[in-house]
Amino acid sequence: MKPIEVQGLHKSFKSKGKSIKALDDVSFTVEVGQSVGFIGQNGAGKSTSIKILFGALRADAGQALLMGCAAEDPRSRRGVGYVPENPYLYEQLTPREVVSSGLRLHGIKGPENHRRTEHWLERLDIAYAADKRIRNLSKGMTQRTALAHAFAIEPQLLVLDEPMSGLDPIGRRQVADLMQEYRQGGGTLFFCTHILHDVERLADRFVMIHKGRLRAQQSIADMLASQNTLVVRYYGATGLPGFAEDARMIWKGACERSQVPAVLATIAAAGGTLLNAHPQNSLEELFDSIASEAV
Structure with a gap:
């Protein structure tokens, strides 16, 4: 299956x-x-x-x-655990009630229900607001509640539609770590x-x-x-031959994979700091090329 x-x-x-x-x-x-x-x-x-x-x-x-x-x-x-792009939760309920009732719908009751509810409220950093009404929570807190509900059932399949929507940078990192x-x-x-x-x-x-x-x-x-070609970006006072300034004191250039160790050593010797190195044709480039096509 x-x-x-x-x-x-x-x-x-x-x-x-x-x-x-x-x-x-x-x-x-x-x-x-x-x-x-x-x-x-x-x-x-x-x-x-x-x-x-x-x-x-x-x-x-x-x-x-x-x-x-x-x-x-x-x-x-x-x-199956599912979080839609804009989750709708009953506004009169609390995060604790949402997670606990969701577990009961999946047949999880008693002490195990309580354990999972408290665990996932803590994991999603909403335990402090567990007894507030959903209608009084921010979009980010509502999103965390929906995610806690989805993870708590320990699903065989987890489906997330824009799971980072409404979350601050710390929340996005937490959710990415949970997904991993x-x-x-x-x-x-x-x-x-x-x-x-x-x-x-x-x-x-x-x-x-x-x-x-x-x-x-x-x-x-x-x-x-x-x-085979990687794009290298680094912070430094001067650019290496073939590198162009991408922003103030940030340099960007392309090199073959076999050349990367030598390029990184040259950057370090010049007092530069590597920012990132990624394949030239990353998912972002592929996405942009398809999205820009006239259909």
Whole structure:
């Protein structure tokens, strides 16, 4: 069984009497234990695909299977943690009640329910607000509550749609670390994000959708390892030959992989400080090239 199987999805919406195609023959799968980043511009079709997976929308054609069951079958959501892009939580409840009731829906009661509730409220740094009403919390705190609920059930499959939305820098780092921990523990992760660096760090594979059509899918490791040219950025008073000033006292240049040790040694000898080095054709460059194409 594959946790996610999407085959030939088509979906259109009516707008001012015209049919707007949101998904056009979209197909992809997520294997057990994989971490897959689902990327694309706003309006590309990411959230529409996820809504179809969870039975919130019906596809015009094609098939979506979640945990081996048809998406509209409630049994497909057993053991699945899900946080939508804009989670809606009952405003009169508290974070403690949201997490605890979510666990009960998954059959987890008694001392184990209490243990997991308190553990995940602490892990997401919302224990201090655990008894405040959701309506009195900020967007970031509401997002943390939704994430605590998803992680607490210890899901076989975790689906996150823009999980960093509304979080401050510390919160984003915490959530990224939790996603990495879940991934390394053997969990299956499928997530949407606009932060492409997170995809390179957290995903085994990416699926790119643009204007409703699948445009690319590949192993992150294969994409990065296939690039022989690296872009090096460093902070220093002077630039190396062939390096251009990227910002004040920050220099940027390209070199072959075999030249990297010598370049880094030269930067250090000149008193420079390495900022980063990455393949020239990173996920960001691929994303930009596809997004800028005229379709």
